[in-house]
Amino acid sequence: MAEIIKMPKLGFDMAEGVLVRWVRQVGEPIQKGQVLAEIETDKATVEVESHFSGIVLQHLVDPGTSVPVNEPIAVVGEAGEQLSVSSHQPAASSQQVAASDEQKAATAEATPTDNQSKTQNLQSEILKASPLAKKMAREHGVDLGTVVGSGPGGRIVRRDIEAALSQQSAVSSKQPAVSIASDQLPVSPAAEDTAIPTTKLRQAIGRRLVESKTTIPHFYVTHEYRMEALLALRQQLNGYLPEGEKLSVNDFIVKGVALALREFPNLNAVIHGDQILRKGQVNVGVAVTVPGGLLTVVVKHADQKPLRLISSEIKAMAARAREGKVKPEDVDGSTFSTSNLGMYDVDEFIAIINPPEAAILAIGSARQVPVVEEGQIKIGWRMKATLSVDHRISDGAEAAQFLQALAKYLEEPARMLL
Amino acid sequence: MNKEKLLRMYYEMVLIRRVEERGAELYQAGKIGGFMHLYIGQEAVSTGLIAAREPRDRVITAYRDHGVALNCGISANEVMAELLGKITGMSKGKGGSMHMASVEKNMWGGHAIVGGHLPIAAGLALGDQYAGNDNVTICMFGDGATNIGYFHEALNLAKIWNLRVLWVCENNQYGMGTAVERASAVDEIRQKADGYGMKSERVDGMDVMKMYEASQKAIQYVRETSQPFLLEAVTYRFRGHSMGDPERYRAQEEVKKWQENDPIGIFRAYLLKEGVATEAELDSLEEQAQAETDKAVEFAEASPEPGMEELFKDVYVEQDGW
Amino acid sequence: MARITMREAISQALMEEMDRDPAVFILGEEVGVWGGTYAVTKGFYDKYGPERVKDTPIAENAILGAAIGAAMVGQRPIAELMTINFAFSAMDYIVNQAPKLRYMFGGQFKVPMVIRAVGGGGRQLGATHSQTPDAIFAHFPGLIVVSPGTPADAKGLLKSAIRSDDPVLFIEHATMYQVRGEVPEGEYLEPLGKSKIQRPGKDVTIVTYCKGLELSMKAADQLSKEGIEAEIVDLRTLRPLDMTPVLESFKKTNRAVVVEEGWKSYGVGAEVVSRIYEEAFDYADAPILRVAQKEVPLPYNRTLEQAALPQVADIVAAVKEVLK
Incomplete structure (x- = not known):
């Protein structure tokens, strides 16, 4: 029996949430309690867990979409299951019309998807970073995949994370600090103004x-x-x-x-x-x-x-x-x-x-x-x-x-x- | 010797026998772990020897130590509790059968490494010599320990430094399963004292009176001359080397022959013959020893195990938890 | 403060403690009439007499067994082993008797004794007389193992060792008796079981002790000229091992080298590195390296012997490697 996963209410004052990323793709198995997606609320990015075990049959919204609380976001059921366009969520029915076809296609793709994720894992296994670099990246939200390692064998080390961080802050600071007016001092060219969208x-x-x-x-x-x-x-x-x-x-x-x-x-x-x-x-x-x-x-x-x-x-x-x-x-x-x-x-x-x-x-x-x-x-x-x-x-x-x-x-x- | 002291010795010999018999039962019931070496058959050696010491004279022995502990005045309760690994044992259940000691009773331990305690005994005597007193250290060991280097280093040191040690070899004929004549260059252990210019004597260790007299003489010699002395007590253990010994190395007839020569029986006959005590008095002592043993088992069984806080305690004096 | 040699510092500590406490006496091979094979107890025999400076036969079991027994009944013997290589002859007393007597008898006994032993290579004494087997002894709970790297620590730690109620193995290094340093006169105690920063720095942590400290200080001077500031943590006591300053330093520098004179396999370095990874894994920015003796019995030939022993250049190279 296919079940519909809805946008959860994650706080007494939450009205809607933005679906940031699907953690489980269509066709992937999911256990009750495993993370299905990440959503951003007013307060934080949080993980949405599946309340059911089965296969992810359908994503009902695209990443980046803002979804009101309690609206459906995904369908989880048994492999090959036909979606009963359920009566308990008429609002979503228009999106669900094509669901069964899509779901078949998704099931057929399940094996290649597995392979793909394995390849990704393999790549992440050979991403070399020191324990300290990993910790700093975690704390500062730096994606290690974007950092070039300067240590032996391309290992990412502390100085690489520090460089990445100072680049980030250099980008965000509007003016380079030039405090002394002097002809002798070489004045570095002013950085461009940068517009940062508020989160x-x-x-x-x-x-x-x-x-x-x-x-x-x-x-x-x-x-x-x-x-x-x-x-x-x-x-x-x-x-x-x-x-x-x-x-x-x-x-x-x-x-x-x-x-x-x-x-x-x-x-x-x-x-x-x-x-x-x-x-x-x-x-x-x-x-x-x-x-x-x-x-x-x-x-x-x-x-x-x-x-x-x-x-x-x-x-x-x-x-x-x-x-x-x-x-x-x-x-x-x-x-x-x-x-x-x-x-x-x-x-x-x-x-x-x-x-x-x-x-x-x-x-x-x-x-x-x-x-x-x-x-x-x-x-x-x-x-x-x-x-x-x-x-x-x-x-x-x-x-x-x-x-x-x-x-x-x-x-x-x-x-x-x- | 007065009657009270003689009866006390008789009582101790019976108590050792009863405590160890119960120990063997409890071992077979799985309540005592590890190694357990019984003293049964050798009671006269320790009883006669320790009856001859003054309380200030130190005693140190090997791992066959239950009898020595009881003779030194450690209670049957503590002995039994230590055998059962309980916190009420004198070593808090952390030493077991082979490690019984009491500073208060001047009993400096059962030691489990063959011969290892002989240099330590020299050290106890050195400590007393350094302190300027004339305490005697009584060091007991088996015939097996006289073939290891420790024995020779310790006897040599005691002689050159004039240490007050009475070396007492309990020659029970076997070092584990190897007969003395197969392991020792000389048949009489006391001969080994000759190489160190040390006086020695051989005594019948099955007769507590002979043991007492020889010990008293030896202790007096050590104290007065500040010279070490080697006393060899010829004895026999009725049980195996330790629990579970198949005893393939000796004939049952040999064991039987020695058992007819039971040190408790010999002493009982002596006490009756000399008119020191009546059958009824001795029977009553045997009953008392049985009762004390039963109480000790009850006490030990009812005692708690050492708590987890004991695990890290006493590794160091100054910094528990190091 | 006087600038004196390691030998004088140790001698001073012994003499001060003998003057302070009549329970303290020395026994060992050639400690008396000869004056100590390394001349540490020179003059002691004349000053204190044969009762307190006792020459023994060459019989290590007798020496250590007698020291243990005397300690059990309240004296404070200092037993000297002519070299730590002879400790193997009396291993039973060092690892199997002294450290266990208290625990095994439920806390009834104390064994307040010090075993002084000199170790280390570099004097062409051949394989059996040149060893640095410190780690073996540090394996055993109940024993305190101390090995100082400066004259001041030698004095302060030895005085504390003599006053300790636990058995202490005090390991000196044969090539360091002439090392000079500032040593406070009179009452000066350093705590057992405490590591110490001997040189501050920010770029890399060198963890070491005894001879390794001497070598590491020289390496740090060289590195400093190249702009690399090494922080040197001196363990001083190998058991109980105080890792706090090591971890604090490593959390700051994120890179470390451990220097010891003994063999690398199962050594002090192995212990220190494991503890760093266990307790500060997230702070590691490079693999931690060890500088130690080559895995051979030490040869007699001087060139080969020096090649087998850790050198200043090895430390400099290891530091540069972990800073890559």
Whole structure:
């Protein structure tokens, strides 16, 4: 019985998605749970899995097409099966008329397709790249097939990826940096202006944040935290953890924020017209830089999860986000967001609220500064965080109290282990 | 010797016999793994020897060590628990049959490499000499160990450095399955002391009283003269070299003949003849030994296995987890 | 800080520890009246007497067995093997007794002793007296294996080894006794089980120890003139092996060469390279190479011997190869 695969809804606010690429071609077998196609939503590129096992009988849309949620995109069934132009999707029927003929042709082609994919695999097997180059390519979205290797035997190595990356950024920068006006200095010819089409993600960020900044009355409160205890605890705990599972400062902040939110349900809320909807769950969003923009991955029930789990979840979700393989549940359902620029040596900054949430916390770097303690100047570790709040939901005093509550966790971090 | 001490010796000999008989059963039931070497038949050697030491005198022996451990005062519970590989064994179940020791009881181990502990015994005595005391180190080993280089290096060192070691060779006639005369250049092990200018004596190791007297004399000599001494105890093991020994190397008649010469039987006859104890008193001791053995098995069976945290513990003193 | 030789640094460490702790004594072949075959214990016999500087027969089992026994009852013996090649005669004590006594008896015993042994080739002593078999000993848990590459480390590590409650095999190199370096006077301890960056750099990581350090430092100077900055990580202790500085360096440079004097097969380099691949695979930008002794018993003839031993030029070539 042939089954129709529809454009899935991959988030509460998703209306449509662009079919980027068919991963399984017509005529190829597919198992339930295997990836059929990649689609781009407002937030990310995600993989669509087949809910059925069988042969891909038909693609109903071409790559690049924008498809509303719940519209059919493909048909999966048994080999040689006649498509019953099913009654449950009349809208697609016009496209399905020729389906059976096409499908026959596709079945006949199945063997050559297999061979072709084998040839491609073979080619990719002999693509030589160092482990480091492969990792960098993965992280920066560089297609290794487009890079020429300069290492022994044509191996792609770090310098090749760096060259590819600097070429990319050279192309995107409008003017070469020529700061000194001097006749002696050879001035390289100005590069041509380059038009870069905005990605779906860029557009979505723009749309949402324009909406946020223009419709939400933001106000901001900053608090400075004493970080010695947290940094010491982190070092101690990391001593027990294997490489690759170490806790970041941000993992502690996520946990601390979640615990503080439990005490301030009004900030763990969304606005709905005249109503403030206080959320039952504490789901903390964490902004992650991805190629072409940023995504907020969500730690569900962050108030109830141990630090180690929070850490591993963020690591996994962030890795998927960077690879453009984010799962819908990774980015859905946050009740409060955080943005951390601590790794970039930032003193403090303010963030724009992620609507419809009530607030967002912007976290700066933990840094060594002179502090006054008992009349003495000492060296201390301090970190500033700024809360942006929707004034329709809350006021300055509550925001300040929330930040104080957060101090309780960040400055006495053992509480987070309870 | 007073009655109490004599009866104590009798009790220890019976206890060794009972514990090892139960050990053999548990081994056959698959509850004890690895190698297990029984002391049955040789009880008089260790019992007489260790009865003659002062508590400050150190004892070190080879892998046939259950009897020595019991004579040194390690409890039957700990011995049985170690055999079963339990955390309550004196070596936390990590040593097994061949590795029983107790610093508290001045018992410095069963050692499993033939002859390997002889230079270490010299070292224990060197440590005492360096510390300026007159403790004696009693080092027990089999006839088989006297043909390996360690024996000669250790005896030589003990002599040139005047170390207080009483070397006790338990000549049970076979190094595993090879008879002494097929493995050793001299039939009497004590002759080997001559090459090192060391005094020696040969004693009947089946008679605990003779063993006790010879040991006492030897320990006194070592302590007072600060000279090593080699004591050869002639004995016989009634069981195979280790569990599963087919014993093709000796005739059953030979084993039988020696068994008629059972050291426990000899000592019992002596105690009765000398009027030290009555049949009833000795029977009662045998019952007590049986009861202690039963309790030890119960204790060992009920004890927990060592936890996984023991796996990496005690590899190093200072940095567990290195 | 004084500039002294490796020999003086080791001698200083021994003397300071003997002065500090009466439980420390030395035993070994020709350590006393002769003054040590490498003159490390020269003058000790006169200063401390025959009780604390004990000449032994040429009987390695007796030497090490006696040291183990004395250590078990609370002394802190330092047993000297005239060369590490004689360790094979007493292998049982080094790998089968000392490292196992604590574990096997459930933690009842300590064996606080040091075995000092000199190894290494390059002096035309022929195949049986020129070996660098360090890796064999580092195979056994329970033993600590230390092999310093500078006079300062020799002093600091030996003092720590003498104070350690675990058995330590301390391997010196026969051609390095005359190497000079700055050595802090008096109380100076270096921790066992810690690798150390001996030269910072950014382009390539050289992992090495003992004689390999001397060679690698010279290679790094040459490479520097060509604009290549090698970072040198000195392992110092082979067991327990501290990989942290190695991994940190490798994550920075992405390229590495491991230099050792022993044979390549199943050697220190094999261990280090495996660990790098296990723990930092994604940081490798080129295959890691090993520089080690040729796979032959070391010949007597000087030219052949030098050809078999790793040289500065081999290290320079290997570094250039991994930087391709």
